[in-house]
Amino acid sequence: MSxxxxxxxxxxxxxxxxxDILNHFTMKSVSKNEILVKQGEICKYLYFVEQGMGRSxxxxxxxxxxxxxxxxxxxxxxxxDSFFQKKPSLYYLEVLEDSVLFLISKENLERLFxxxxxxxxxxxxxxxxxxxxxxxxxxxxxxxxxxxxxxYMLAEFxxxxxxxxxxxxxxxxxxxxxxxxxxxxxxxIN
Amino acid sequence: MSxxxxxxxxxxxxxxxxxDILNHFTMKSVSKNEILVKQGEICKYLYFVEQGMGRSxxxxxxxxxxxxxxxxxxxxxxxxDSFFQKKPSLYYLEVLEDSVLFLISKENLERLFxxxxxxxxxxxxxxxxxxxxxxxxxxxxxxxxxxxxxxYMLAEFxxxxxxxxxxxxxxxxxxxxxxxxxxxxxxxIN
DNA sequence: ATTTATTTTTGACCTATATCAAAAAGTGAT
DNA sequence: ATCACTTTTTGATATAGGTCAAAAATAAAT
Numbered sequence: 102m103s104x105x106x107x108x109x110x111x112x113x114x115x116x117x118x119x120x121d122i123l124n125h126f127t128m129k130s131v132s133k134n135e136i137l138v139k140q141g142e143i144c145k146y147l148y149f150v151e152q153g154m155g156r157s158x159x160x161x162x163x164x165x166x167x168x169x170x171x172x173x174x175x176x177x178x179x180x181x182d183s184f185f186q187k188k189p190s191l192y193y194l195e196v197l198e199d200s201v202l203f204l205i206s207k208e209n210l211e212r213l214f215x216x217x218x219x220x221x222x223x224x225x226x227x228x229x230x231x232x233x234x235x236x237x238x239x240x241x242x243x244x245x246x247x248x249x250x251x252x253y254m255l256a257e258f259x260x261x262x263x264x265x266x267x268x269x270x271x272x273x274x275x276x277x278x279x280x281x282x283x284x285x286x287x288x289x290i291n
Numbered sequence: 292m293s294x295x296x297x298x299x300x301x302x303x304x305x306x307x308x309x310x311d312i313l314n315h316f317t318m319k320s321v322s323k324n325e326i327l328v329k330q331g332e333i334c335k336y337l338y339f340v341e342q343g344m345g346r347s348x349x350x351x352x353x354x355x356x357x358x359x360x361x362x363x364x365x366x367x368x369x370x371x372d373s374f375f376q377k378k379p380s381l382y383y384l385e386v387l388e389d390s391v392l393f394l395i396s397k398e399n400l401e402r403l404f405x406x407x408x409x410x411x412x413x414x415x416x417x418x419x420x421x422x423x424x425x426x427x428x429x430x431x432x433x434x435x436x437x438x439x440x441x442x443y444m445l446a447e448f449x450x451x452x453x454x455x456x457x458x459x460x461x462x463x464x465x466x467x468x469x470x471x472x473x474x475x476x477x478x479x480i481n
Numbered sequence: 482a483t484t485t486a487t488t489t490t491t492g493a494c495c496t497a498t499a500t501c502a503a504a505a506a507g508t509g510a511t
Numbered sequence: 512a513t514c515a516c517t518t519t520t521t522g523a524t525a526t527a528g529g530t531c532a533a534a535a536a537t538a539a540a541t
Contacts, residue, residue, distance in 0.1 A: 159430075161434065167430075167433070167434065169426065169429075169430070181419055181422055181423070182419060182422070182423040182426075185415065185416075185419050186419070214408075214411070215408065218405065218408075218411075221404070221408075221411040221415075224415060225375065225411075225414060225415070225418070226375075228415070228418050228419065228422065229371055229372060229375050229376070229418065231422060232371055232372070232418065232421060232422050232425065233371070233372040235422065235425045235426060235429065236359065236372075236425060238429065239359075239425060239428065239429050239432065240349075240357075240359070242429065242432055242433055242465070243357070243432055243465035244351065244357065244465055246527075246528090247527075247528065266487095266488070266489090267488070267489065267490095268488075268489090275432070275433035275434055276528075276529090277528070277529055277530075278488090278489080279489090279490080279491085279528090279529080279530085280527090280528055280529075282489060282490055282491085283490085283491085283528095285489095285490095286490075286491090436497075436498090437497080437498070456517095456518070456519090457518070457519065457520095458518075458519090466498075466499090467498070467499055467500075468518090468519080469498090469499080469500085469519090469520080469521085470497090470498060470499075472519060472520055472521085473498095473520085473521085475519095475520095476519095476520075476521090
């Protein structure tokens with residue numbers, strides 16, 4: 102589903118509105134492993150993943166990368182707090198495969214917000230959906246076994262689960278990568 | 292800090308605006324252990340905790356209560372997804388001590404949103420703050436020891452940590468209540 | 482095509498924390 | 512003040528999953 106379809110599904114826009122809104126975004130092709138934002142930098146753009154996927158991650162005390170979130174095709178990707186509050190980002194934002202993104206600056210987004218009240222609603226929808234998803238992950242992580250967490254991953258990100266390095270998924274799920282490897286090998290037996 | 296002070300701190304309002312906004316809310320006193328929303332019901336109101344505290348929780352497969360979030364004085368409390376999307380709530384909302392709340396229906400809130408664009412901004416601020424907090428908890432839970440999680444709790448909810456039953460905190464932190472009890476008894480030795 | 486680097490798998494061992502059970506402490510109601 | 516009920520603590524035991532180390536499989540580079 103294209104960007105404009107996604108927008109239109111969330112809130113009904115006219116052709117002209119949609120056209121104008123699209124014009125506030127910039128399309129960008131980025132290649133695999135490109136870093137969009139570094140920890141400590143301000144996240145200047147909100148991205149829409151038209152095609153491809155990305156992740157956010159941080160470095161823990163042992164400098165190990167911990168994946169915080171995956172952003173698949175059709176999702177908005179950003180370091181939300183950094184973007185909206187103009188604070189240094191706690192996370193890296195990385196593209197995991199060659200991707201096409203639409204990006205918008207905070208200033209332009211604000212312009213859209215004031216021009217189209219419906220955009221405010223769209224913003225609220227997108228961010229509450231994100232909040233719900235994060236709570237879901239929290240519930241999965243909080244009390245479930247490694248096996249169950251992986252099942253959650255398969256359900257939540259079926260497209261992503263098989264396309265990114267094992268280690269990224271393991272850290273996302275809060276387990277050692279050896280554990281995830283063992284879980285997967287169990288699966289392939291049955 | 293009172294409700295109007297909190298609003299004013301997030302976004303600057305005039306006296307008249309503030310007065311009008313306040314008028315869209317209803318003040319309500321609720322007593323300890325009162326349930327505001329049950330799992331499966333639609334959460335009809337957004338609450339501001341003027342005084343007191345509450346929590347959201349759900350029942351796991353063994354019918355055990357799992358605390359999902361604490362809402363202290365000065366915070367907005369709701370089952371966000373249910374409230375904004377009018378979907379059945381996945382969570383109970385409970386008041387943990389005699390409290391004073393300001394509540395508003397979705398319809399009234401929408402009215403405020405369209406009347407005061409600044410309210411939209413406030414809404415965005417509140418919800419991105421929530422999102423940040425949930426991500427923080429996720430990071431704490433994902434890879435930290437029971438001891439470290441409890442430290443996170445003390446840092447994040449210092450007021451709440453000593454005022455609610457141990458079991459609520461343990462489930463919030465994703466550990467057995469026996470474990471939390473042992474952590475605390477370690478503390479009191481030193 | 483080889484070599485080099487990266488990622489995944491497998492094995493052995495260990496530890497943090499869960500679970501089960503029972504005692505102790507605390508709280509509320511009559 | 513006593514009884515009933517709830518919450519917290521303590522002890523003993525079990526286990527899921529972490530850690531360390533090395534081998535195997537993949538992928539990337541020359």
